[in-house]
Amino acid sequence: MAKQHYFSKILIANRGEIAVRIMRTCRDMGIATVAVYSDSDRKALHVQYADEAYYLGGNAARESYLVIEKIIGVAREAKADAIHPGYGFLAENPEFCQACHDEGITFIGPDSHAIKAMGNKTLARELMMQAQVPIVPGTTDPLTTDQEKSRESASRIGFPLMIKAAAGGGGKGMRIVEKEADFASALRGAQSEALSSFGDGTVYLEKYLTSPHHIEIQILADVDGNTVYLFERECSIQRRHQKVIEECPSPFIDDALRHEMGQAAIEVAKAVNYHNAGTVEFMVDASKKYYFLEMNTRLQVEHPITELVTGKDLVQLQIMIAAGEKLPFNQNELTMNGAAMECRIYAEDPENNFIPSPGKIQQLSVASGPGIRDDCGVFEGYEIPIFYDPLISKLCVWAESRDLVLARMKRALTEYNVVGVRTNIALHQQILNNPHFQRGVYDTTFIDRYIQNAQKSKVKEKEMLAIAAAAIFHHQKVTHGEENVTLSQDRAQKNRWKEYGRQRILSSRI
Template structure:
């Protein structure tokens, strides 16, 4: 499929809101979609919206490469879109697709393997002239070796899984006493999560921001970056809120970050959609963290400020077509924020709260976008990730985007399961967030303020009830009072 002929049918090897997002893009492009699903998802919205469906069987079969490839061949699909998660960054899956004569909508398995290994990715970034965080030159095999490197590098430092991501297989060591425990814990989790216990050491940057560059690269050597996203607001190394652009980054530094990200992509012959992630310190020095070789959960905020449909462009690239724009065509307009709405109970240390949704009324209005695959009567399974919706707001500037998000969160009605909506309401009215003074340590740093609780009021005449929540953040309990609507009014 390298000659630039558009696909007639694409199989989607994923579930939930990202599967629905891909189905929508396919429909707009005149492409039929095949939705793979397991027994846990047979009543899902993506299954209802796709052109056709294919049952993989038991819930864990989303990971069955052989079954997915067979499904694509049986249904006549020409390409497979992996979305994110599951097999999206698995080189073996990409290779299996290619060996079966299918197009994998993503980079080559060789590039995926190279950039998926954190040690090799860091070495590759250094060769491309990309600034990297000081750390070990490769994987560290023993505690004794880790202690020797740490003595030279200094504390605090991070032990990170070589094959890891998403905060898994990562531990912080503040001193030599912490190191042995953190090293063994990181190795154990890395083996459990990724089947690879190798880890490396990295200097811990105090009070950093997490900033990433969105890339698109075609088969003709064209690489374009779509500005940056700030993903600093994290809980346990998991992103919970993202925004574009970064509220504190200068235009000059943003351009430099984009330039080095493009240089790295060209160095490895990257093709498709990818993201280069950086740590940004208080002096606007930035350091390469990793490259995600897939579409990101937070891609909508970039779409909102650039007007580029990233999923459609991703499909076009896989079909062998050139990028439909050049770097000078990309203009950042306004600001966008995304809140990840999870089926979790904030009062119970964010314990997943699967169940049946009784009422579901998403917010609407100018500048508001909801990415979700749930509906009234849908039962959230306890087998997969707890995210049930992504709420995105756009404004002419950050202040308007924040105000619009606050309004949208208040309008969002989800009954039947507990969600993180009140937690996001609390964050958005915090003075540090509103002023843009947020680092990856925001939640831990603001425990005292968070424990005081906040009152959210919309001053709307139909508000008739008040809900009180007792939330726990980093073992600190606080009361949050939310004015809300009675579902169905």
């Protein structure tokens, strides 16, 4: 199609790997790009990759990437005719979408009405009930400040249940409550976290499904109402309600259920006159009954695996739809080719409760070879800041079969080497080597059941070894005297230096 149908310049209102990923498609399409950056992002990869870059000021997101007036001001100064929000930050903010519209700048995404409707989880549940899309049993109205009424609502739903933030996602403002005695404190905690994370402490209740699958359906819709689904992504490997590994297709979903859930996702989109890319998330129980969870009105972090199996560039399609183009294909023309998997590589310390591990990347070797895609937002010498999500890369693998995907991902993880900060690569390797995961037999409880317990056992094992070593040292001191113990210490010291050397080599891959 003719280049003039699209935009001359797009501002990417984001940072890191997603900003770079969007810019790459813009470059393919011959569209100039504008980056924005904070103090700590002056040397960031997305700033270097863009055609133009503008300073926002500050370090924290609330001083930079979340300030609507600053973003709009840069777009005006740079003469950008469109803004792509990426994901996170302002991507699902209806006020930002409306501000773009008021300024005459195209927002590459749905309109503010759809963002607002699906961003409020309780309103979205009501809309789904009207559209006859199955929802998880729960409260249709937000909880009030009346503790007794909230407790009564919880008792009607039954335990276990989930308290969830009405205005957010990503595991924030969410609590699982196993029994009634824990409800009051969990409610206070969820409301406080929701207020801190989203500026809105409103929460609601949902029945907690035991051992469910988290399945999401990618949809695309143009301004004329043509809507398609681009199959599913299995997102059940989660830690603290945040996704760790995703794959497509799901080893749990069959063709009949895939089609049924795809059609349900289309109904969800049509219920709010949705256009552009979006993702409808479902919880699916062991008997394969599915329930609407939420709709993310933006591009997803894990969108590359859908691109790998469908051959469609979702960012390019977003831009085309925003420019008023019709979808260039219908549902019957969409097929899945092979399988794909994504591992999110974070700068975090697995041995210290996965806290972020900011710092300078001293060495970086990324995976490559057949079927490998690395959406990376860092480089060797880059300083990972403490102010933002510590995502280093989205390592994706495609192959003709799931078995080959597993083999390629294992190989890719051994090639991926980051020195200077700790990473969660070892966690991914642990998951991929688990026989249940290899067979595709897992749900959202997988990490809690098979991985975290194993990590706790390893910590206990280290503690026991330390105690044993101290006991042996004391025994030698009592039995053989100080001189012999000193000789033993010298030998032990040499052995410890060997062990330290080994640990340094291994830690460079962790």
